[in-house]
Amino acid sequence: MIERFVLSGTGGQGVITAAIILAESALYHTEYNAVQTQVYGPEARGGSARSDVIIADREILFPKVLEPNVLVCLSQMAYDRYCSLVRPGGVVITDPHYVKRWQHASSRHVEVPLHDTAMRELGSTQAINICLLGALVRLIPIVPLDGVRDVVSRRFPERFRAANSAALDLGAGLVQESVTTF
Amino acid sequence: MNASAQKPDRTRVRFLQGNEVCAEAALYAGMRYFAGYPITPSTEIAERLAERLPQVGGSFMQMEDEIGSICAVIGASLAGTKSMTATSGPGFSLMQEAIGYAVMAEIPCVIVDVQRGGPSTGLPTHASQGDVMQVRYGTHGDHSIVCLTASNHQDLFGIVVDAFNFSEIFRTPAVVLIDEVVGHMREAVDVPAPGELDLTERLLTDVPRDVDYHPYAPREDDRLPMSNFGGVHRYNVTGLVHDMWGFPSEKPTIVNDLIHHLYLKLENRKRMLTRWREWSLDDAEIVLISYGSSARSARHIMENRRSVGVPIGMIELQTLWPFPSELIRARCRNAEYVVVVEMNMGQIVHEVKRAVDRPERVFLSNRVDGEMITPTDIKHLIRVIQGKGV
Missing domain, CATH: 3.40.50.920 (Rossmann fold)
Structure with missing residues (x-):
């Protein structure tokens, strides 16, 4: 078993933090190994952000993802740049608020309205990356949702715990069923 | 032979960046003084140590530049504290003169170089392994140096500890040469328990106060017992070729012996110094x-x-x-x-x-x-x- 994720978007959305949490959750709450890398740009906000996560039942040697099974894009620029990398049979996850999709025959496309739901239910997109994690692990059930909850609660200060937990459930609620990518 | 292939012990495993592993391993090795000037892709080493060193009674200093950083590290080490700095190619270039001083004056110190693309300011956030020869020949004059590297975080932890040990044993600068990928990547590391890895503490002289101490007279095994500078012995430290008291000398036999000593103390001990898989x-x-x-x-x-x-x-x-x-x-x-x-x-x-x-x-x-x-x-x-x- 090997699952290769690319999480991409705009700097400041928290996709890199989400990638770290995903990998850490896999390490602590499954029997799998996990490696996370990221593409660094000089910008902190507003530029493009991309992080790769590999979760596997064996030692992970080459740590970068060249062809993801799972691609998450929270910006049009990221989608246009990375969409063609997805392996045949893989899945592309986008938010229609950020990404206007084009057709792709060899991969499945799942649209999750993270932005609009977060604005409506939470009043801001501050926790959009946590919503994303909820949706992601519901869609690709490689890590238990409560494993992610545990890592999220330990990563951020106590006062954010309830809000993050709600954001996680909100994201998970946006996905009805899981998909298989390999 | 292949420890990294084993499943990590989940009870004490941590999910860390390579740079954070460098910082934690240095603390494990007993490093209690860090002076540095943050530079991508090594910044997280300074960042973590700024937080961690005060917690363990150590000192962190952000210096005005890399030249100040390596000089402060040399001074702290000479005074008796295991010391380290971390940088990337551009900063490593600035440090070369003082690294030569540490070679000549035989002052233990560890320098982490997290390589990025070069030459000059190059590619700050991208991977390269272009500094290998600079580690060996970057500072002028005949000498040898210790340079260790690793490809995964478990090995990296041990390699950083080895760097401190070799640096103390041979009174030499030791360079931990990693690259942007290893520095920024996060993976599992099973942090060794105290006592699990061997640590070499500084070899101090047993020559009492007011007795003639020869800071630069090597023992038969090429090691030189140290005396913390500013402590009980007064002695001279110089970048010039020096005699066993540390005073400058141009006497051909003394020059010849010193150059041979600096070179051979490492080149003759590859069996001990070589780590590989x-x-x-x-x-x-x-x-x-x-x-x-x-x-x-x-x-x-x-x-x-x-x-x-x-x-x-x-x-x-x-x-x-x-x-x-x-x-x-x-x-x-x-x-x-x-x-x-x-x-x-x-x-x-x-x-x-x-x-x-x-x-x-x-x-x-x-x-x-x-x-x-x-x-x-x-x-x-x-x-x-x-x-x-x-």
């Missing part, structure tokens, strides 16, 4: 030699080709300097081809060519565009060498 060499017709993050790609393709029956093996070097030429010569004796995998225009490949018989067997698989070399890049070169085309 090896896989499937017994019947290998193709031997890959790599180090740092490149070694991850090399091992990936080695395992992949083995699984389809290609007789391929691999050596991962963790000690780059002094270069383990005898090891390489012996391990490559029966190879048809030797492929050195590194992210530069060819640095370790020249050392390998010098080490082996029939150097025309040695090929370079490289990449210098700032992207990490991939297993496919290496596979293509192997196929070309075999006459199969890509």
Whole structure:
């Protein structure tokens, strides 16, 4: 078993933090190994952000993802740049608020309205990356949702715990069923 | 031989960046003074130590530049504290003069160089292994130096501890040379319990106060017992060629002995200093030699080709300097081809060519565009060498 994720978007959305949490959750709450890398740009906000996560039942040697099974894009620029990398049979996850999709025959496309739901239910997109994690692990059930909850609660200060937990459930609620990518 | 393949013990495993591993391993080794000037991609080392050192009674100083950083580290070490700095290529260039001083004055210190693309300010956030020769020859004059590297976080932890140990044993600067990929990557590391890894503490002189102390008279094993500067003994420390009291000398026999001592104290002890890993060499017709993050790609393709029956093996070097030429010569004796995998225009490949018989067997698989070399890049070169085309 090997699952290769690319999480991409705009700097400041928290996709890199989400990638770290995903990998850490896999390490602590499954029997799998996990490696996370990221593409660094000089910008902190507003530029493009991309992080790769590999979760596997064996030692992970080459740590970068060249062809993801799972691609998450929270910006049009990221989608246009990375969409063609997805392996045949893989899945592309986008938010229609950020990404206007084009057709792709060899991969499945799942649209999750993270932005609009977060604005409506939470009043801001501050926790959009946590919503994303909820949706992601519901869609690709490689890590238990409560494993992610545990890592999220330990990563951020106590006062954010309830809000993050709600954001996680909100994201998970946006996905009805899981998909298989390999 | 292959500890990293084992499942980590989840009860004490931590998910860390390579830079954070450097910081934690240095604290484990007893480092209690860090002076540095943050630079991508090494910044997280300073960032973590700024938080962690005060917690363990150590000192963190952000200096005005890299020259100040290495000089402060040398001073702190001479006064008796295990000390470290961390930087990347541009800062490492600035440190060269003082590194030579530490070599000459025989002051232990550890320098982490997290390589990025160069020359000059180059590619701050991208991967490269272009500083290998700079570690060896960056500072002027005849000398040897210790340089260690690693490709995964478990090994990196041990390698940083080794760097401190070697630095203390031989009173030399020791360079931990990693690259952007290893520095920024996060993976599991099983943090050793206290006492699990051997630590070398400073060898202090037992010469009492007011008795003539010879700070630069090596023992038979080439070690020099130290006396914390500013403590009970008064002695001179200089970058000039010096006698056993540390005073400048131009006497040919003294010059000759000192240069030989500085060089041979390390070059004669490769057996002790060499760290490496090896896989499937017994019947290998193709031997890959790599180090740092490149070694991850090399091992990936080695395992992949083995699984389809290609007789391929691999050596991962963790000690780059002094270069383990005898090891390489012996391990490559029966190879048809030797492929050195590194992210530069060819640095370790020249050392390998010098080490082996029939150097025309040695090929370079490289990449210098700032992207990490991939297993496919290496596979293509192997196929070309075999006459199969890509």
